[in-house]
Amino acid sequence: MKVLVTGGMGYIGSHSCIALYEAGITPVIFDNLVNSSVKVLEQLKKITGTSIEFIEGDVSDAVALEQALRQTNASAVLHFAALKAVGESTEQPLRYYQNNVAATLTLLEAMQKVGVNKIIFSSSATVYGDPQYLPFDEQHPLRATSPYGWSKIMAEQVVNDLCCAASDFLAVSLRYFNPVGAHPSGLLGESPQGTPNNLLPFIAQTAVGRRPFVKVYGSDYPTPDGSGVRDYLHVMDLAKGHVAALLHHQADKGFHTYNLGTGQGHSVLEVIRAFSVSAGKEIPFTLAPRRAGDVACYYADATKANQLLGWTAEHSLQQMTDDTWRWQSNYPQGLEYSDE
Numbered sequence: 001m002k003v004l005v006t007g008g009m010g011y012i013g014s015h016s017c018i019a020l021y022e023a024g025i026t027p028v029i030f031d032n033l034v035n036s037s038v039k040v041l042e043q044l045k046k047i048t049g050t051s052i053e054f055i056e057g058d059v060s061d062a063v064a065l066e067q068a069l070r071q072t073n074a075s076a077v078l079h080f081a082a083l084k085a086v087g088e089s090t091e092q093p094l095r096y097y098q099n100n101v102a103a104t105l106t107l108l109e110a111m112q113k114v115g116v117n118k119i120i121f122s123s124s125a126t127v128y129g130d131p132q133y134l135p136f137d138e139q140h141p142l143r144a145t146s147p148y149g150w151s152k153i154m155a156e157q158v159v160n161d162l163c164c165a166a167s168d169f170l171a172v173s174l175r176y177f178n179p180v181g182a183h184p185s186g187l188l189g190e191s192p193q194g195t196p197n198n199l200l201p202f203i204a205q206t207a208v209g210r211r212p213f214v215k216v217y218g219s220d221y222p223t224p225d226g227s228g229v230r231d232y233l234h235v236m237d238l239a240k241g242h243v244a245a246l247l248h249h250q251a252d253k254g255f256h257t258y259n260l261g262t263g264q265g266h267s268v269l270e271v272i273r274a275f276s277v278s279a280g281k282e283i284p285f286t287l288a289p290r291r292a293g294d295v296a297c298y299y300a301d302a303t304k305a306n307q308l309l310g311w312t313a314e315h316s317l318q319q320m321t322d323d324t325w326r327w328q329s330n331y332p333q334g335l336e337y338s339d340e
Contacts, residue, residue, distance in 0.1 A: 002026045003246070004074040006059050006107065007081030009036035011190045012122065012179055012235060014044060016078060019239035021048045023247070028072045030065070031081065032058040035193060037336040043187045059103040065110035076118035077111060078242055079104065085197040086126065089148035100151035101158070108162055117166070120245050121159055123173045124152045125259070125300065135301040138175070138257045145293055163255040170253050172245045177231035177261035177300050179238050181320040182327035189327030191334035203272060204328040207279040214283060216268050218290035223297065229265035231299035234315035234323070244309040261300025262313040274317050278325040
């Protein structure tokens with residue numbers, strides 16, 4: 001089986017290429033390199049022992065998409081190409097809707113023209129918004145609190161409607177929580193450009209000396225230590241979730257949704273402590289007021305994925321921080337600025 005992986009040079013996409021390869025599936029990467037580095041290809045070759053095909057292109061380019069789908073003879077698409085910073089989405093909503101919604105329409109139209117009728121869609125737990133109950137299950141109302149979250153809801157609706165209209169179409173939407181960690185080889189990990197939007201890369205850059213301290217927003221939440229609690233998921237567990245979804249639903253049609261998470265929350269201070277163990281030194285942090293829009297707790301009910309896909313998150317928090325530190329130690333300035 002050959003699959004086109006849009007955004008395959010990015011953090012989750014690149015790790016998913018490894019999981020696909022290990023499952024005997026051939027990934028072909030389609031990426032515009034806006035938020036990623038071509039050096040990822042070298043790292044993938046070191047890890048897998050093979051050269052993964054790469055096509056440079058943008059998911060808003062219908063002609064390029066059709067050409068890529070035809071020349072690779074892909075039987076499915078794993079769609080990761082999206083902008084993903086919640087804060088940035090509130091400042092640039094049109095850019096997010098253009099990239100995350102309109103470009104998904106372009107991709108689906110190209111797939112229909114070429115006759116590719118399977119897509120695994122990279123969604124997000126942000127579609128749930130503020131929790132009406134915890135843990136989040138797939139039946140929780142969809143009520144995003146940012147343009148990013150709404151862009152995922154809109155794209156899911158488009159995909160769902162297509163499945164209703166085209167009886168031969170399969171779409172699996174994977175709503176995942178907080179992807180962290182790195183490949184255990186230390187050769188591939190998250191390498192954000194500019195200031196990280198997520199906790200783990202910020203802690204890692206602090207540990208390696210690129211930032212003076214970690215700012216912990218909120219110390220008075222109704223949680224065991226007062227800091228916010230989130231469901232952190234190792235990126236390789238997440239990658240294997242995409243493969244499990246693709247293989248399980250290979251002969252199916254229609255629209256399917258799954259949460260991917262550990263089902264267990266960890267507080268910000270707990271993550272900092274775990275990273276201190278990984279790095280062998282204390283990670284400096286300061287306490288700051290809560291940020292508007294943040295909630296106290298946020299974690300998944302992944303029972304559906306466990307039962308139907310046979311998928312379970314296997315990595316502990318300590319493994320997540322160990323792998324992140326190994327990666328950051330090897331590439332302190334990120335892969336883009338390494339000498340390799």
